[in-house]
Structure formats: C-alpha cells, structure tokens
Amino acid sequence: MELGYRAILRLDDGESAIEVAESQLSAWLRSKGRSGIDTFDWDGAGIYRVGPSATLTVVHADDYRDESRRRLYRLQERNSGSTWEVSLRAFDTPRSRSHAQSLTIDVSTDLADEPRVAVAKVAPPKLARMILESHSARDGAASLSGRPLMVRGDEAQEVLAAIKDTDRTAAVVVAPAPWGREHEAEWQQVVTSLTRESVGVAATYILDEDATGIVAAGLPASHTVANGVVRTFGPHVDTDAPDDRLRHLMLFPDTLARSLSPSRKVAAPLAKRHAESTRLRMVTRELPPDLRRGIDVLRRAEADQQRSQTVASRVSAYESELRASPAPNSGQSGLMSYIGTLVKRWLKADRVDEKSILDLGAKLEAQAVEIKLLNEQFDSLADENGRVRDELDSTRDQFDELHLAVTIAEDAVRDNEREMSVLRNKLVSAGASEDAYVEPLADIWDAPDDMYELLARITPGTKTHPVFDQVVFTGDQDAAFEIEKRGQGMRYAHAFWDYIHVLYDYAGGKERGDVTCGVHQYLKSDQLDGHKCSPERHAPTESDTTLKRWGKERTFPVPKVVNHDEEIRMAAHFKPTWTDTFAPRMHYFDDTDGTGKIYVGYIGRHLTNTKS
Template sequence: MATLYRSIWASDDPDAVDVVDRAVVAWGEGVAARHHRPLPSGDARTRASEQYRYVLRRDAHHDPDDTKIGKAVRVVFVESNRDGSRWTTTVRAWSGGSCTGEGAKAWVWIDVEADARDVTEPLFAKPPAFVADLLTTTAAAHGGVSLHPRAVHFQGDDGAEDLAGLLTLPERDVPVVVFGGLGPGADEDALRVFDAAVQRTTRDVAGLAMVAVVDAADLDALGAALGAGFEVHPGAMRLYLPALDPAGDATTRHLEFRAERFRDRPALAGRIAVNQLAPPSSVRRAPDSWDRAAQRLDEATPGGMVEKVAREAARVTDLESELVAERRIAEEVLEEFGDLQHEVTDLRDRLAAASAELARLRGERTGEGLEAIDLAPPHARDCSDAAALARKHLATYLEFPTEAGVDLELLDRQAAGPAWGEQAWRALRALAFYSRARTRDGYDGDFFQWCWNSRHPMAWPANPRKLAMRESKTVMDRWPESRTFTVDGEEQAVQSHVKISSAGMAPRIYFTWVERTGKVHVAYFGRHLRNTRS
C-alpha cells in the first residue's frame, strides 16, 4: 500500500483534538451514506457497512490527569471500491504537555494510502474533503508557514519582501506554490483561466503547501529579493521547496511551470503541483510526541491487538525492504538503458547536423535557411516536455492538439519517464520530418515505408516492435471507440501508432496523415490503450 498524501501540522487550539475527531467521523459517515452503505450507529470501536465496503475504526485516549498526553485520537477510514482499489485515510490528533514542549498545543497528522488490483492503474494523490475546513478551525501551521485553505495575495514591494523572507526561512519545511499574476493587458479569458488554476491548485495541495499569488507589477521586486534564476514569470506557477538558499541553491530544484502548460486546462496546474509535492510529503517524520500518544492509544485497544499489529507491521517492513532492493536493481537497469538511449540520440543528432551541413554545402538548402524543425533541441526532459517542444518547434508539419496528450504527468512520474520522454521526442521529430517529406518533397508513401527506405537520420525504427500502421481485427472489433479521436474537427478511427516502450504503461503515439492540412496529426499520446492483453 502506497502513501499518496501526508500532512502534518501544529495547532494553537487546545480543543483541536475534539474538532478533528468530530470532523473526520462525520466525514466518514457521510461518505458511506452517500454511497448507500451507511455505517451502523453507536460508539463501537469498529463500525462497518454491508459487505465491509466502508470501515471506520476509532481509538481515543482522554485523561485530564495525564500531564504528557491529555487527549489523543486515531481514526482510520477504509474505502473498498468496486474497481478493486482500496483507500485508507488515517487521521491522528493529540495534545498535552509533550506537544507544548514542541511549540504547539496540539498536533494533527493525516495520511492517505491506497492500493489497486491493477498495478498499472493510476492512483492520484488528493487531500480528503475535510482538510480545508480543519486548516481553518485548527489554525494550522508548520515550520513557520501558515497552511491556509485559500491562496494568500502579496501586493506591493513590502508584500514581495515579505514573501521572499518567508521563502528563505531556514526553518521552513513546507513547500510554497507561487503564482505570478497577469498584467493589466491580460484578456478576460486569460484572467478566468488563471483564477481557476489558482483555485484548483489551492484545493489540490491543501495541507501540503501554502499557495501565494504575487501581482504582476511586483514580480520584479520578488525576483530582485530572491536573486537571478529564482523569479516567477507572469502567469506562471513555481514550486519553492523547503531549504531555499539563493546563495547556494540550484534554481532547477524549484520548478517553474509556464502558463502555456495549463492555458487550456486550468485543472492541470493543480495536478502538476500535487504530483510534484505529494511524493516527498510521504516521508515526512511525525513529531516525537507522537510516540507517547501512540502508546496511550495502543494501551486502550483490545488485548492482543497491539501485538498482532506489531507482527504484521514487521512483516510489511520486511517485504518493503525486499521491494526496495528489487526496485533499486530495476532502476539501475533503467538508468543504464536511459544512458544508452541518450548516447544513441546524441549520435543521431550529430549525424543529422552533419547531413544538414553537407546539404548546405551542396547548395540544396533554399535561401530561407534552416526551418524551426531543423533547429529543434535534441533532448526532452520527459513526455510533457516532448509534447510542449513538438507544439513549439514542429507545428509547421505536425498538428498536436493539447487534448491529444493524456495524463502525460503520470508517465513523467514513472521511473522510466525521462527515457520515455527522449523516445517520444525522437518519434515526434521523425513524424514531422516524414510530414515535411510529403509536403515539400512530394513523397507519397506511408510512415513505415519512409522510415524503411529514406535513410533519413531521424527515421524511426521500421519494425513491428516499434511501429504499427494498423491495429488487429480483434482490437478494432472489440474496442473501436478507444481508437476513435477528433482529427481536423471530425471523429475518425486512427490505427497507426508509434510504440515508445513495451514495458510498464507502454506509451503510444497514435497519428494519421491529413491531406487537407498537409500535416501529420497526433491524435493521442499517452499510456497504452486497451487491447487483448490489457
């Protein structure tokens, strides 16, 4: 079971434990009731709905005479879905003298874990619905950062200085997501998309990070306060990780995503932010006072339960250790494979450059010089970057609608994500060069034939393991809708596809030539579509 989300915060409210207890129990009861599987009423430690679809377990400790841990509660809510996935939300809250010694009146700790029957099925991190309310009612804060349920606006030079001071706090251990405001010339649609992106991101990273917005006029002041390379551009989103030190930090550690990434899909901003911030949150360590609180709660459980849980936890630890060892071996193999792919790509790029220079010397270039396709960068960081580069550099010969890229961030998060990105970028460039051959040079064969015969340095491998010009009859008879896409404004079946990889999510790029536009159209780029093996 993977931990997808973890939020830990301190509270100055001495009643925070009771507030959390009531909110989480009410939330769990509401979820079960909305799905017509209500939990039985009563104060039983464990309550389960029909067929154990929903289970709520609550352990509590309350002793006014306990000077160390006066109150503690642990609520576990398990949701078993029909698709085979299981989500476990565990909420812990405790207060007492041990918390006071750590600078808090109470602590709140929330974990969301999940597992799926299909290991290739994506599980997206998201905060439970009750988190936003608890952030307000418990006055949540951690490491000098207040965890607000809404975006915080910083205005003027003083606001920019305040934000820069917050970002560079040595004790800050909570990420801060900063949006650069749009200038006064922005149109209404751009402002609407920007506001939607801020709202969605604030909701998706609730409890994980603070979200800030800086007016466009004050971005220069923020950049000056932080130093070159750490600024935020208008409309962009930047993720500032903890331990920001402009004097010795790498600017690339604090990722910036330009507005173009989520211009047509504002919800994508939240997905990007949570996908970047949730994994590191899963290894955050609870305050030391939790050990004492856990002991109090364990003492209140039925006899033998603590020992059973300890045994199972030890078994899980052993299995996780074995998994880590196997994963390390797999990552080393993938890393070596990626290095080899980089080497091959470099050699192909050198060959392409040499071919271009030879063509120039022979006078085969037109007076207009090189095109954008010839000047495209040789590498892509990941699949999302490959898609963005294609739209920027290959648009003359390749039509790549934004909606054709599906869940590319999910591919990026996989261990093989960088290698897939390199391969995808190479495939997209091959499609563009093929399209140019048809448009400019009059070539009339299909992509497979061009790759096989042209001897072009950017040709894609022409073999069935890497390229298919049509699907099998079984696939098209059983799942025609999954191969039907919008191409040039019309719905049509697209069968030709490039096989980026055959492992894991096995990314595919579906494409077709459109005579009217004189371009290759990318209809789909994402994980493997359903077929006889999936």
C-alpha cells in the same frame, strides 16, 4: 495498501486537535451519505460499521504523565473491488515546546503497488479541504489553506519568510499574476484549479504586481519569480547555491495555457503532474520526529486494542460454552465440576486429582510467561519495524536527491566540455596548438578506492602520502568509516581526495608566497595557479545561527602548537553534494599562517544545522 496522500497540519495552540478532528470527521461522514455511509457517530475506541462496506476504527492513546492525548480515526471503504483508507490522526501534546496541536491525514489504496502510482490514483480527500477552510493551519512560516491566498504589497514579506523557512515541510507555490488587477479573479480561478491536487501539502500564494516585485527583489536570480510563472519551492531552499534552483520547479504560461479549458479550468493531467513531486515527497519522506513518535504510539495502542478485543471475544465464547454445560451440583462437588472442566479443556484429562491441578497451574503459569515474552518480542519488533520504515524513507530521499545531484553534475560536465572545446579551438586558431595539451596528473594523485585508504594517506602511520606534509587528519576515523559502511566509500573517497589536493596546492602556494588569500578566494581566482574545484563545493564558514547553536559540534582536535586547548572550531568545509540526505562533509582548519599546515578535523555525515 500503498500511501498516496499525506498532509501535516499544525494548528494554533489555542485549538484542540482532537475536537477539530472529531467535529470535521463527523461532518465529512455526513457529507458522504450518498456513498453508502449511514452512521456518523461513535462512542470511544473501537471498530464501528458505518455502512454496508465501510468501517471506522477509533484508537485512543493517552498518557497521564505528560497529559498527552492521541487519536486515530481510520475509515476503510470497499467499492468496485478496491479498498480505500483515510486515516486522520490527532495529537494533543500540551507540554511540547512547539506544535502542541497537530493533525495528519493519510489516504491509502490497494490499487497501487508503489508510491508514484498511488499518488496518481489518490486525490486529496474533501476532509482536508473542510479542515483548512474552517481552521487556521501552518507549516512553519507557511499558511496552509483550502484555497490560494491573495497577497498584496508588503504582505509579500510573509511569502519570503515561508520560502526561506528551514523548518517547513510543505511546498510553497508562488503564482504572480500575469495581468492587471482587473483580471485577478480570472487568475485566481486558474491557480485554484491548477493546485486542487496539492491541497494540504502546499501553501499557495497569488501575488499582485507590487508583491511580485518584493518577492523577486528578496531572492537571487536563480530563485526568482516572474509574472505568470508558477513556481513551486520545496523545503530547505538554499538561496546561496545557484544549482539549488533545479529543485524548485517552474510552470510557464505557454504550458499552462495549453491545458486551460474555455472556463479557465486546468485539465486534470496537468493538475496531477504539477502536484506530483510535492505529493510524492510528502508520502515518502521521513516524518518529523514528534509525529513519528506519536504514530508509533498509536500503532502500539491499536495492536493492544485488537489483541484485547480478540481475547475478550474468546473469553466470552468460553464463558458461554461453560454456562451451556450441565450445571454442577452445589457445594464442593460443584467446584470440582468446574475444575474438572478446566482440567479437561487445558490438559485433555478426565481425572481430577492433586497432580492434575498442579499440572494445570504449571501450564497456566507457563502460558502467562510465554504471553509476557511474546508481548516483549512484539514491542521489540514494532521498534525494529519503525526503524526499518525510517531507513526506507531516508533511502527514498537519498535516491531522489542523488538523481538531482547526478543531473547537476552532468550539466557541469557538459558546460566544462564545451568551455574546454572552445578554448582549445581558440588556441589552435591562434597558432598555439601545443598549449592545448594538458599534462595528466602524476600517479601520486590517483584517487583512493575507499575511505580507509584515504585516511591512511593523511594520518600518521606507515602509509602516509606526500600530501601529509601539509594536510593532516586529526579527527575521529569512525565517522568517516560510516560512509564506507553505507556503500558509498569509493564515490566520496574520490571527491574528498580531490579537495585534499586543492588544500595541498593552496598550502604550497602560501608557502611559496604565490597565494596570499584564503581558500575560497583561491578557488575563485583565475590568476592563481594550482589544483582547484568549483567554489560551490566549498563553504568558508557556517551561518551565524548554526555556529551559535551547534558550534561545539564543529570543534575538533588539533596539535597543541595550533591551539593550547588542543581543539579548535572548524567552520570551513567542503561539500561533495548539497542534496544528499546523508550529505558527507569535510571540515578543516587553515593554519598555513601558523604551522604551515591544514588540519582536517572531520570527515563524515552532515553535522546538525538549521536544515537537519
């Protein structure tokens, strides 16, 4: 079974997720009466046949210690040779600091063997729309609803908040009206039809003219919105990075117009394609921690429930078999008859004596120990299975983000090649062809092949590099070696070495007096000589929120001559890619105005921030 749809609905704390789930599930089952569902109610945990080819599995997982209650309701239907599963989970966790009432809706099918195909095969279930039309649900600052929300004037501030919210997991679809107010109903019909495949996984806003202006003014040119252009903003919008615009797709009016029917309904292929990236991200991304833990609890509860039912069935059959055997005589001989039956069943022996009874006890004790050990192994395997699932989701995220990073890099290469070609031609035309020659870098700037070699060059030892005179590594090498363990050592060793070259030339410029500014201004200045990278690969600091909440995490060792505490906050950093989930970073402290050196305190995975 492959997952083709997933929605995460955070309800108001005043709601009861379990009550919402059960009332809407019952109503949904009744609405499916014509599709073979003939039973609409259930009583507690168990497996219920609700139609000739349909079963409803109900799992309870309650914990009195924190008053939490979790429920799973899974409808499995088989029709036309295919199996479909709709899983509704309800999480009531009153002691949670946030998201005390949550629902998830999953739809799986055996018609697909990989997520992209499953997304194409599965439509959002009517159950999701029923819940959203009856109850208020949010995803961070974004409002989830069964239909697009009309936004007028200053209400646009809510849309801006939803776009920029770093906790959001669903998409935000912004559809500025292309015509005046007299055609709003027509545009609403178009957008409703376009977004019918993304119900539950995206918050859709239709903007009037005033709201469009407010949203456009609140975003940079790279992320702006325009009349008639439907833009889908994914999670973690980075308005400070122009390349981030590629993650937030735009559907232009001419493409939309070609797919419209006379009744203003968008053709199914475009609706599916428009929702595909959002839907695919939801089914492949790692779940929020609270839901991941809750689903693991339900998986174990379901496995325990299935084992208990199997054991109960076998015990019941055995008791029936025992009752069907000839009735024993009363008294001690009757008891011995029962014992004889047990000895025969478990030891395959016909004789009952002291040894056989002792052997029976030993066998039952051994089996009890084996069952205990098997249960412990099962729990361990369940934990490992959960870890592997999380790693798979993370790998899928990294693959998608790497694809985007390669696209951005290729765009930059094309732009640089064009610029270089134009400048070379201008030099030739100006009679300065000899100036078009660029001397290659000296051999000492050949990039290291892995993180081990990179650190050896800038760490005290026998293999230090000339760069060590001005760029020194003071941090934890294990964090950098984690990059190597992930099989990405060469890629990032080359990137970080380029940034170290930048810092070396910058420090040299400061020493000579040619450079009087900071690293970021050095990168942006065309008048300052030296090795450089794109300023977009450098962040001179972190956000105020990040430094306030996780500043300690960005404090790294330095020599006592730099700071008496022998550690200092390093907010400035280089970022080879802003899209990679693992997202290695290099944090440093510029002490060129003091010791004349730059101290690299950290190379490793992206540290905690508002987007983690």
